[in-house]
Amino acid sequence: MSAELIKGRTRGGDEWIPSFITDLNQSTCIGCGRCYKVCPRDVFELVDRGEALADDDDDWDDDDDDEMKVMAIANANDCIGCESCYRVCPKQCHSHEQAAA
Ligand code: SF4
Ligand code: SF4
Numbered sequence: 001m002s003a004e005l006i007k008g009r010t011r012g013g014d015e016w017i018p019s020f021i022t023d024l025n026q027s028t029c030i031g032c033g034r035c036y037k038v039c040p041r042d043v044f045e046l047v048d049r050g051e052a053l054a055d056d057d058d059d060w061d062d063d064d065d066d067e068m069k070v071m072a073i074a075n076a077n078d079c080i081g082c083e084s085c086y087r088v089c090p091k092q093c094h095s096h097e098q099a100a101a
Pocket of ligand 1: 019020021038039040041043078079080081082083084085086
């Protein structure tokens with residue numbers, strides 16, 4: 001038997017299914033901060049691109065990139081699944097998934 005999905009309710013009592021953030025593609029992020037501003041929770045933080053990608057296995061090695069900021073997921077468990085971040089991102093960096101209760 002499959003697990004029940006986490007569900008929410010609108011003010012009018014209608015059911016809706018939140019879709020929680022699972023990933024943020026830092027290789028496409030331009031550090032604009034829109035997702036940080038729109039998020040109603042404490043999910044994101046801006047970090048140095050050089051630091052964020054130091055552990056990655058891609059080939060970001062331009063010195064200019066080290067001075068740029070990039071968004072990171074700091075606290076995924078605080079996400080309420082509203083998908084506002086996805087809607088405002090100009091680069092479609094965010095991935096979301098429904099979750100089991
Ligand atoms: S889905 Fe909503 S709560 Fe979750 S990270 Fe995006 S804006 Fe924040
Ligand atoms: S909205 Fe998109 S491009 Fe802008 S900081 Fe957030 S993830 Fe990066």
